[in-house]
Amino acid sequence: MSHESTDTWGGDRQGSVRQGSDGQSGDTLVTLEGITKSFGAVQSLRGVDLRLGPGEVLGLVGDNGAGKSTLMKVLSGAIRHDAGSITVGGKQVRFHSPADARAEHIGIVYQDLALCDTLDVASNLFLGREPRTGPFVDRAEMHRRAAEMLSTLHVRVRSTYQEIGELSGGQRQAVAIARAVSFQPKVLILDEPTAALAVAEVRQVLRMIREVAEQGVGVILITHRLQDLFEVCDRITVMYEGRSVDDAAIADLDIETLVAMITRSNTTTEEAA
Amino acid sequence: MTTQVASPRQQRDLAAQPSLWERVNKATVAMLGVTVALFIGFGVASPNFLTFGNMSNLATQVAITLIVAIAMTFVITTGQIDLSVGSTVAFVAAMTAELLQLGLDSSLVIVVGLLAGLFWGSVNGWLSAYQNIPPFIVTLAAMSIIRGFALLWTEGFSVPIDRRLFVAKIGEAEFLGFSALAWIALGTAVIGGILLSRMRFGRYVNGIGAQEESVRRAGVNTRRIKMITLMLTGLAAGAAGILTAARLGSGSANSAEGFELTVIAAVVLGGTNLFGGRGTIVGTVIGALITGMIANGLTLMGVSPFLTPIVTGLVLIAAIWINLRGRSLAQLVSHLTKRPT
Numbered sequence: 001m002s003h004e005s006t007d008t009w010g011g012d013r014q015g016s017v018r019q020g021s022d023g024q025s026g027d028t029l030v031t032l033e034g035i036t037k038s039f040g041a042v043q044s045l046r047g048v049d050l051r052l053g054p055g056e057v058l059g060l061v062g063d064n065g066a067g068k069s070t071l072m073k074v075l076s077g078a079i080r081h082d083a084g085s086i087t088v089g090g091k092q093v094r095f096h097s098p099a100d101a102r103a104e105h106i107g108i109v110y111q112d113l114a115l116c117d118t119l120d121v122a123s124n125l126f127l128g129r130e131p132r133t134g135p136f137v138d139r140a141e142m143h144r145r146a147a148e149m150l151s152t153l154h155v156r157v158r159s160t161y162q163e164i165g166e167l168s169g170g171q172r173q174a175v176a177i178a179r180a181v182s183f184q185p186k187v188l189i190l191d192e193p194t195a196a197l198a199v200a201e202v203r204q205v206l207r208m209i210r211e212v213a214e215q216g217v218g219v220i221l222i223t224h225r226l227q228d229l230f231e232v233c234d235r236i237t238v239m240y241e242g243r244s245v246d247d248a249a250i251a252d253l254d255i256e257t258l259v260a261m262i263t264r265s266n267t268t269t270e271e272a273a
Numbered sequence: 274m275t276t277q278v279a280s281p282r283q284q285r286d287l288a289a290q291p292s293l294w295e296r297v298n299k300a301t302v303a304m305l306g307v308t309v310a311l312f313i314g315f316g317v318a319s320p321n322f323l324t325f326g327n328m329s330n331l332a333t334q335v336a337i338t339l340i341v342a343i344a345m346t347f348v349i350t351t352g353q354i355d356l357s358v359g360s361t362v363a364f365v366a367a368m369t370a371e372l373l374q375l376g377l378d379s380s381l382v383i384v385v386g387l388l389a390g391l392f393w394g395s396v397n398g399w400l401s402a403y404q405n406i407p408p409f410i411v412t413l414a415a416m417s418i419i420r421g422f423a424l425l426w427t428e429g430f431s432v433p434i435d436r437r438l439f440v441a442k443i444g445e446a447e448f449l450g451f452s453a454l455a456w457i458a459l460g461t462a463v464i465g466g467i468l469l470s471r472m473r474f475g476r477y478v479n480g481i482g483a484q485e486e487s488v489r490r491a492g493v494n495t496r497r498i499k500m501i502t503l504m505l506t507g508l509a510a511g512a513a514g515i516l517t518a519a520r521l522g523s524g525s526a527n528s529a530e531g532f533e534l535t536v537i538a539a540v541v542l543g544g545t546n547l548f549g550g551r552g553t554i555v556g557t558v559i560g561a562l563i564t565g566m567i568a569n570g571l572t573l574m575g576v577s578p579f580l581t582p583i584v585t586g587l588v589l590i591a592a593i594w595i596n597l598r599g600r601s602l603a604q605l606v607s608h609l610t611k612r613p614t
Contacts, residue, residue, distance in 0.1 A: 118550035128491030147288035
């Protein structure tokens, strides 16, 4: 794997850089190699390889306990891995905290979204970095910028003054993604963004994921909804019992082969046949 | 699927501030109605109620409660509680009188009194925010300990303050027909209002009450903010202690018994959510006015003054009942006594 192409970090994030199925074009945002992680006697990750390019939507699938969430916590700096290497933009990194990962422009939206129900949409988007004039929060500016952010991503809320608690599940998810995108990540990790959403809301969130990717952001999507993978992903990586076992372009797959890859049922027999 | 970006006009609509009616806390509006009703009711029942003299008197009576209630609004909005404020008032009142008797200068005594309040608030804040003991438990214990120190120091006696001293004069000073106490309370309310709704600190106080983990993940030191809110009630109780001593012309370890209940009733009546996440300073002012007005009105109607604590207790129950908004009392108890994370 070559990492000479440092120019991918030069700031040109225009245009949709839909990656081909081979993924060998050299434009790699993140490479994980041989990642392992143990919690006491339990070996949660036993050697995971993963690769993500700019503008690519990568589906990370696997059964419960396969290690998807653990792997994403490693990549977002929430936990430290034991062995293996993380390469971001051609340079080897080691994350000691979520702040380290954020400094490398890796963003994550957890399932619980990290929003505050009683604060309005704009306050949530700017939580912890509210624009100020002197010692006071500049609310007009905050709401203006929030409206701009939401319009760019086509997030539909009635007003930036709406409280998060009043929004639907899909709208909350959209606000959480918009917040993550506003940190201008190069890699965005989404943990089950469509779980428990109504059908129309799922479509809106998936469209948003596509739009974020079109800005050149590499997106890693963890999901149990296999139909979502076929709708937005370019490529999938399959995990099984702490290992990455398969990596395939979505175009080469159908839902049955994907299910077989996840459950590891009769893949060997199929291949042999 | 359209990919057009919304026009600047649509963006402006999105960021347009909703009407005043949509923005206000509905519970506060309801209580404003109750205030008006009480005004009219007492005004009819007692001809002396709606006089300027009595209004000025009411403002003075409400002032000390209000000063502490403003700070308590921050504590309750973060989802915490402070039961020790009454004891801190008594401690600082007794301390003020004792130090003045020792011959210390008034200005020095005021500074020491405020610092003593701040100190007790810091102890509460550190134990609950950094040692993860529920603030309900910490401040319940502090309530007993702080008053205990005051009793030990004064041996239960009321300590007189020389009327010629500056501290005593604060208790009698008037400006534009209203007492100095009322003006100090008004100033506290204005500062509290700005802090809660116009500054980052206030955003985080509300956010912590709603989902502390979300605020923490946004990079805010939530423990520090929770500790600061308890320091604010300590400081406010310190100020209230000095003013109590100034007004009564003496300091007693037995003053301000049950004061925490009046303060909490005022905050909760105003519409601040006992579960946290939603605080209102305007509401607290209204809540303090209601509790003060009930006491004042009943006295004017010639009812026994010993009825006041009973009515205050009933008002507190009613306020909490309204404030639960569909949740059970058991949930409130478990919320207040749970270990902070």
